[in-house]
Amino acid sequence: MTLTTTPNEERGTQMRAPARRRSTLRIWKKRLMPWLFISPFIILFMVFTLFPLLFSIYLSFQEWNPVAGLSSMEYVGLYNYQLALTDPWLWKSLYNTVWLAVVSGIPQHLLAIPVAYMLVSAVRGRLRHLYTATMFIPFITSTVAVALIFFSIYSTNAGILNQWLLALSNLPVLSWFFSWVQDAMPIRWLTSSDLLKPSIAMVVIWKYTGFNIVVYSAGFLTVSRDLYDAAKVDGCSRWQQFWHVALPMIRPFIFFAVTLTIIGNLQLFEEPYVLTQGESGGVAQSGLTASYYLYLVGWQWLEMGAAAAISWILFLFIAIATGVHFYFNGRKGLGEDR
Amino acid sequence: MAGVELLNLSKSFGSVEVLKSLNLTIQDGEFVALVGPSGCGKSTLLRIIAGLEEETAGEVYIGGEYVNDLSPKERNIAMVFQSYALYPHMSVEENMGFNLRISGISKPDIKARVQETAEILDLVHLLDRKPSQLSGGQRQRVAMGRALVRNPDVFLFDEPLSNLDAKLRVQMREEIKRLHQRVRTTKIYVTHDQIEAMTLADRVVILNQGIIQQVGTPRELYQNPANAFVAGFIGSPAMNFLPATLTSDGTSSRIELEDGSILVADKRANQPSDGKILLGMRPEHLHLSAEKDEHSLKGRVDLIEPTGAQNHLRVTLAGKSTTVVDNSLTEVELGEFVNLKIDPDNLHLFSQ
Numbered sequence: 001m002t003l004t005t006t007p008n009e010e011r012g013t014q015m016r017a018p019a020r021r022r023s024t025l026r027i028w029k030k031r032l033m034p035w036l037f038i039s040p041f042i043i044l045f046m047v048f049t050l051f052p053l054l055f056s057i058y059l060s061f062q063e064w065n066p067v068a069g070l071s072s073m074e075y076v077g078l079y080n081y082q083l084a085l086t087d088p089w090l091w092k093s094l095y096n097t098v099w100l101a102v103v104s105g106i107p108q109h110l111l112a113i114p115v116a117y118m119l120v121s122a123v124r125g126r127l128r129h130l131y132t133a134t135m136f137i138p139f140i141t142s143t144v145a146v147a148l149i150f151f152s153i154y155s156t157n158a159g160i161l162n163q164w165l166l167a168l169s170n171l172p173v174l175s176w177f178f179s180w181v182q183d184a185m186p187i188r189w190l191t192s193s194d195l196l197k198p199s200i201a202m203v204v205i206w207k208y209t210g211f212n213i214v215v216y217s218a219g220f221l222t223v224s225r226d227l228y229d230a231a232k233v234d235g236c237s238r239w240q241q242f243w244h245v246a247l248p249m250i251r252p253f254i255f256f257a258v259t260l261t262i263i264g265n266l267q268l269f270e271e272p273y274v275l276t277q278g279e280s281g282g283v284a285q286s287g288l289t290a291s292y293y294l295y296l297v298g299w300q301w302l303e304m305g306a307a308a309a310i311s312w313i314l315f316l317f318i319a320i321a322t323g324v325h326f327y328f329n330g331r332k333g334l335g336e337d338r
Numbered sequence: 339m340a341g342v343e344l345l346n347l348s349k350s351f352g353s354v355e356v357l358k359s360l361n362l363t364i365q366d367g368e369f370v371a372l373v374g375p376s377g378c379g380k381s382t383l384l385r386i387i388a389g390l391e392e393e394t395a396g397e398v399y400i401g402g403e404y405v406n407d408l409s410p411k412e413r414n415i416a417m418v419f420q421s422y423a424l425y426p427h428m429s430v431e432e433n434m435g436f437n438l439r440i441s442g443i444s445k446p447d448i449k450a451r452v453q454e455t456a457e458i459l460d461l462v463h464l465l466d467r468k469p470s471q472l473s474g475g476q477r478q479r480v481a482m483g484r485a486l487v488r489n490p491d492v493f494l495f496d497e498p499l500s501n502l503d504a505k506l507r508v509q510m511r512e513e514i515k516r517l518h519q520r521v522r523t524t525k526i527y528v529t530h531d532q533i534e535a536m537t538l539a540d541r542v543v544i545l546n547q548g549i550i551q552q553v554g555t556p557r558e559l560y561q562n563p564a565n566a567f568v569a570g571f572i573g574s575p576a577m578n579f580l581p582a583t584l585t586s587d588g589t590s591s592r593i594e595l596e597d598g599s600i601l602v603a604d605k606r607a608n609q610p611s612d613g614k615i616l617l618g619m620r621p622e623h624l625h626l627s628a629e630k631d632e633h634s635l636k637g638r639v640d641l642i643e644p645t646g647a648q649n650h651l652r653v654t655l656a657g658k659s660t661t662v663v664d665n666s667l668t669e670v671e672l673g674e675f676v677n678l679k680i681d682p683d684n685l686h687l688f689s690q
Contacts, residue, residue, distance in 0.1 A: 226421045230417070230423035233411070233415065234411070235441055236440055249427065
């Protein structure tokens with residue numbers, strides 16, 4: 001059997017060809033359009049995130065002083081990692097980081113949860129927003145400004161903290177409780193290796209508790225009023241309502257806030273840097289955190305290769321800490337037990 | 339078990355008066371339904387009885403005891419919520435035993451009582467599950483189990499079937515009825531569904547705008563509604579109302595509709611000074627009739643809705659659209675004029 005085309009069919013084919021071209025063009029346009037829209041993000045991500053990330057991996061195997069130019073880069077293998085892991089300052093900075101993460105992290109949540117619960121359950125409408133906003137202000141204030149204010153609060157001779165403690169120790173009722181103050185004066189909050197870390201921790205607690213209050217307030221607001229009513233009918237006191245109903249209900253919020261605290265506190269830099277005036281982590285490096293040390297190695301000692309290696313060690317450290325947190329709390333924290 | 343008494347109970351939210359000086363006595367072991375449209379104050383009333391809401395004025399007695407100052411727990415009531423209000427982080431067993439745990443009852447006792455209640459409600463195989471792993475009906479049964487396990491004096495139900503689909507609602511209604519036959523504790527049941535109220539309750543309280551309109555058995559409310567609101571609220575399809583003028587003599591009453599047609603009621607009705615009334619006729623009491631007499635009205639068929647067992651007809655009577663339930667399944671045409679006969683005993687007259 002042979003197929004023959006009639007003139008009409010030929011004309012039809014000729015007419016269909018441009019139509020097919022138009023349809024192919026339309027398909028390509030449809031395929032490319034989404035990429036075009038997200039291309040600004042992709043370009044920025046590649047330039048400012050992906051490239052530095054890959055470059056820092058490359059750099060961690062090089063010895064490089066940036067002042068001497070790119071040509072001074074020299075491949076050293078795992079030397080930077082070996083050097084970092086045998087460096088006592090790195091271990092000290094990691095210890096300080098963990099100490100500060102725990103001491104400044106836990107109180108943030110122990111304070112924020114009950115405060116948020118009281119705000120949501122006892123304070124209504126605009127007043128609650130006002131309180132929440134006030135407590136949120138430290139979080140949005142520049143860390144440098146905050147640290148500078150605390151620098152003056154902690155000042156040995158003229159600082160308001162020491163002045164207050166002295167005043168309290170002179171009050172008739174409280175004097176027995178503050179009797180130690182007179183002997184301890186002048187208290188060197190920022191120049192004593194024992195007090196530096198607690199002083200930094202206080203600033204961190206003050207700065208980030210407000211943020212957690214906002215997170216937990218949002219969490220408590222999601223708990224249905226019916227559940228509280230059911231708890232009241234079941235005979236729960238206010239404390240039992242909080243402990244047995246409200247607290248388990250905000251587990252995903254606790255998980256989220258604690259995750260942010262772990263990641264944030266293990267990268268602590270600005271507070272210790274400003275409070276120690278950038279002087280190698282303060283007295284006996286007691287305020288030196290891992291990020292702070294990373295900065296010193298990279299930008300003060302200009303050993304970019306070592307700094308890159310330390311940054312990857314710190315990343316691994318944070319990833320393990322977060323992984324442990326996810327392993328132990330993830331199921332309940334993400335609400336998978338419900 | 340205990341009865342409930344409300345004396346001059348009022349509740350206001352700011353300037354809005356939700357309940358207006360209510361008086362109600364509920365006998366020990368009685369099943370009472372509070373019915374009314376949205377916003378009539380029925381849920382607020384239930385929450386006041388539960389102790390979850392504070393009354394503005396008035397007194398609440400449970401089992402003869404003045405309970406205004408008592409907490410929900412001290413009132414020994416149990417409540418089933420519309421949203422079930424099960425604790426999502428606890429298993430069914432923990433949910434049911436929670437109030438016993440809070441009361442300090444020993445673990446073996448809690449387990450035994452939860453097991454016993456779970457058997458009554460057929461929940462034994464679900465005890466280890468979390469509420470999210472249950473269907474709507476199962477959650478509802480757990481909510482009832484949680485209430486039942488503590489052996490309360492009064493059960494309070496706040497629209498417990500509203501979140502269920504129509505089929506499950508009927509099924510759960512039967513279960514609640516059976517539960518009441520088995521556990522004859524005083525029950526107060528809030529619903530906006532008059533069918534639910536009529537089928538479940540020994541007595542129904544009709545509320546509107548914070549005022550009790552009528553209290554009575556389902557039959558009393560259906561047969562002798564106290565006012566047009568109750569008459570329109572009870573019964574499905576709803577009662578038809580036609581404005582009319584009433585004139586009564588010594589033995590009978592004449593009802594004249596707006597189009598001039600006349601109906602004769604055998605009994606003598608109280609005549610308002612201006613004679614203006616609302617004539618109420620239930621759709622199921624209007625029957626298609628071949629002849630026109632003093633107990634029938636003529637109207638035009640506008641719509642026919644066959645439901646299988648009966649036809650619902652929309653008929654224009656005296657210029658108003660009315661519903662007729664025709665059980666005889668008579669063949670009628672759209673636009674056809676028909677005679678609708680009603681027994682004079684089934685006429686309801688209300689002042690306008």
